[in-house]
Amino acid sequence: MFGGRHFKISNAFRAALGWGRVLLAAGAFAASSAAAQADAGFDRFIADFWPTAQAGGVTAQTYRHVFNGMEPDNDTVRLMNRQSEFVKPIWEYLDTAVSETRVNRGRELLVEYADVLRTIEARYGVDREAVLAIWGMETNYGSFMGRHNVIQALATLAYAAPRRQEFWRQELVKALLIVQGGHVRFEDMEGSWAGAMGHTQFMPTSWKAYSADYNGDGRRDIWTSIPDALASTALYLQKHGWQTGRTWGYEIKVPANFDFTIADDDTEMTLEQWTRLGVRRANGAAFPRPSDKAILVMPAGAAGPKFLMLRNFYVIKRYNNATAYALAVGHLADRIIGGGPLAGDWSREYLPLKRSEVAELQSYLNQKGFHVGTVDGRIGPATRRGIRAYQQSRGLVPDGYASVVLLAKIKLDS
Incomplete structure (x- = not known):
């Protein structure tokens, strides 16, 4: 038993690290020949990957500790190979992502972590509600951070994924270095099947580039330290150009004769210019900064709600490059600080295509x-x-x- 799981000992891996010959009893494993071959291939991958890890700064001690008897993550293999034909309509996505339960919990945490969020906002210039909203979106405020050991998942992907092999191998080396640096125990390094980790789901390379040590204890612990995780998210947004004190976008209404060809997800104009074309905020208020530039986005076409998206919306998309995700983060942030539901109705008969x-x-x-x-x-x-x-x-x-x-x-x- 190692880290709560049963493991098979790898002869190839032991030999690769100079451990000498280990004899395995015949019939030790009741597995199909296909499974046995897959395991043997994974063992060879682990043995062959050692020079790459070593060149990246990983020690033999770390490598032995982490990979001792590791097997592929079958759930990662299953999810990697699943080709989802179903596309969730954006209104169903938002119903879950910005549920009343999640909004209310966000408001509670806004009070509970007021001092931490105030410090983070002052330190990084990122609005607290945006940080909270990403935490809510990524792991439902830490209630579900994934059930996969990140290194096991990344090793499985580096070995078996049909595409992006170099990417997965790079992430695997960085994950090994995180454990080696003492930021988290290997056994506690849980995350998604694709290697995203902690309260706000950083990939290992993003952790290396953007994680923050909120309290100065020398660790950047996004797994068990909520302040470190929130500070890391704020640093990420700051480094990608977050504009302090400015919103992500505005829900709008357009006139009956509006030229929808300029709603191409690319044409950018100032809010003043959009206003001249008859665009108005859905709540009837004036745009606070007419010189801000925005792009008109219609996530469900002209029959659904429409938005003018500002720079911060596209900064959120650097976290997850999906319009539905960024809209959900922005809307959840607004709801957390007292905003209401969207004004427009989704025309639900206009289902997206598979x-x-x-x-x-x-x-x-x-x-x-x-x-x-x-x-x-x-x-x-x-x-x-x-x-x-x-x-x-x-x-x-x-x-x-x-x-x-x-x-x-x-x-x-x-």
Whole structure:
């Protein structure tokens, strides 16, 4: 038993570190031949990876301690190979991400950690509610930080993942150095199946670059020290350009004759310029800084809520490059400090497309001369341009949004 798990001893690994020959009793493991071969391959990977780890600064003592008898993480393999066809609509995502329970807990923690958050805000210039919101989004305020040993998960990915091998190997070396530096015990290094760690889910390389020691004890402990974890998140946001005292964005309304071709996730104008085009805040208030620059974003197309996104929204996306995630963080931050629900209604019949349906839509667009390039099931700039061109040709609102309604329409046209 090691760290609460049963392990198989690896002859190849022992030999690689000069431990000498170890004899294993025949029949010691009741496993299928396929599983045995997979384990043997993992053992060879661990043995072969030692020179890379050593070159990165990992000692033999650390390597032996961590990898003694380790097996692949089968759950990581399962999740790595899962190709999810279902795309959760953004309104379902927000219902969970910004639930009343999470909002209320965030408000309690805003009071409970008031002194810590005040210090962090002064030290890093990042608004406390944003830090709290990321904590809430990543691990539900520390209630679930993952059940995987990070090094075991990363070793499994470095060994078995079909893509990004160099990335996983780099993360594995950094994770080993974190343990070696005494910041966390190997046995306590828990996180996600993909290696994200601690209260606010840092990858090892991000931990190295941005983690913070809040109390000056020499450790940057994002696993058991909430102040260290929150300070690390604030430092990350600061380093990526957070603008102190400024919001992430505004929910807006647009006039009936609005030109939706400029809602392309790229066109940036000042709030004053957007105002001249008839854009107004959903709550009727004036924009506080008309010179701030913003991009118009419609996460569910023209039928759903619309937003002018400012720089801080894109800083949040550096933490997780998903529009739904960044919107949830911003909205949760607002709710924590007393803001209300979104004003606009999601038009829930405009369901997003599954990947196979996106590929079907791309095929139809190409057939009709609205060229989107390779049919790959992914919505990129070329596909959005093709959708807009098709919508304009049929007198539809050219919002570039791929929905089941649009797919049904193009099928009827065929």
